[in-house]
Amino acid sequence: KAGVTQTPRYLIKTRGQQVTLSCSPISGHRSVSWYQQTPGQGLQFLFEYFSETQRNKGNFPGRFSGRQFSNSRSEMNVSTLELGDSALYLCASSPGRSGSLPYEQYFGPGTRLTVT
Amino acid sequence: GEDVEQSLFLSVREGDSSVINCTYTDSSSTYLYWYKQEPGAGLQLLTYIFSNMDMKQDQRLTVLLNKKDKHLSLRIADTQTGDSAIYFCAERPLSGGYNKLIFGAGTRLAVHP
Numbered sequence: 566k567a568g569v570t571q572t573p574r575y576l577i578k579t580r581g582q583q584v585t586l587s588c589s590p591i592s593g594h595r596s597v598s599w600y601q602q603t604p605g606q607g608l609q610f611l612f613e614y615f616s617e618t619q620r621n622k623g624n625f626p627g628r629f630s631g632r633q634f635s636n637s638r639s640e641m642n643v644s645t646l647e648l649g650d651s652a653l654y655l656c657a658s659s660p661g662r663s664g665s666l667p668y669e670q671y672f673g674p675g676t677r678l679t680v681t
Numbered sequence: 682g683e684d685v686e687q688s689l690f691l692s693v694r695e696g697d698s699s700v701i702n703c704t705y706t707d708s709s710s711t712y713l714y715w716y717k718q719e720p721g722a723g724l725q726l727l728t729y730i731f732s733n734m735d736m737k738q739d740q741r742l743t744v745l746l747n748k749k750d751k752h753l754s755l756r757i758a759d760t761q762t763g764d765s766a767i768y769f770c771a772e773r774p775l776s777g778g779y780n781k782l783i784f785g786a787g788t789r790l791a792v793h794p
Contacts, residue, residue, distance in 0.1 A: 598782075609784075669729065
C-alpha cells in the first residue's frame with residue numbers, strides 16, 4: 566500500500582501571499598489530520614477532516630483553513646502569510662471509522678514552508 | 682489540561698538500552714503513542730499502548746505505562762546507530778476529538794560507538 570503523500574515538499578513564499586498544500590491519504594483511509602511543526606512550538610494540531618467535513622479544530626487563526634474532497638484527498642490553505650508560519654506541515658492519515666481502534670495515524674513526509 | 686513533557690536529549694552507547702521518558706496530564710487519554718522522526722522526514726509510528734495496559738513489548742521496543750503517575754516510557758534494547766532520531770510521545774485525550782494528538786517536544790536520541 567502506498568503511504569501518505571504530500572505535495573509540494575518544499576515551498577518558499579513571501580509575506581502576505583497565500584499557499585495551498587496538498588495531502589493524499591493511504592488508500593481506504595477517510596480521515597486526514599494536519600499538524601504544524603516548528604522548533605519553538607513543536608507539533609501542534611491544526612484540524613481534521615473526515616468524509617469531507619471538518620471534525621475537529623485546533624487553536625489556529627482563521628487564516629488557516631482546509632478542505633477534503635470526495636476521494637479523501639485534502640488541502641490546507643494559509644492566507645496572508647506571516648514569517649511565523651514558516652514550518653513543516655505534516656498530514657496524517659487514519660481509517661477514521663469508530664471501529665478502527667487504536668486510531669493509528671500515519672504521517673506523510675511533510676511540506677516545508679519558508680516565508681520570507 | 683493537555684500537556685506532554687519529555688526530556689530533550691539522551692545519549693547512549695551502541696548496544697546499550699535506551700529509555701525515553703514522558704509524562705502526560707490528561708487522565709482521560711485512551712491511547713498513548715511513540716513516534717520516531719529522522720532528519721528531513723515525517724513521523725513514523727513505532728508503537729502505542731492502550732490506557733488499561735501496563736506494558737507492551739514489540740521486538741526491541743518495550744513500553745511501560747504508569748497510569749497513576751501518568752508516566753510513559755519507551756525502552757529500546759540493543760540500541761543501534763540507526764536508532765538515532767527524535768522520539769515523540771503523544772497522547773490522545775478523550776475530550777480532544779477523534780484524531781487530535783497532543784505531542785511532547787521530542788527527545789533527541791544520539792547513539793555513539
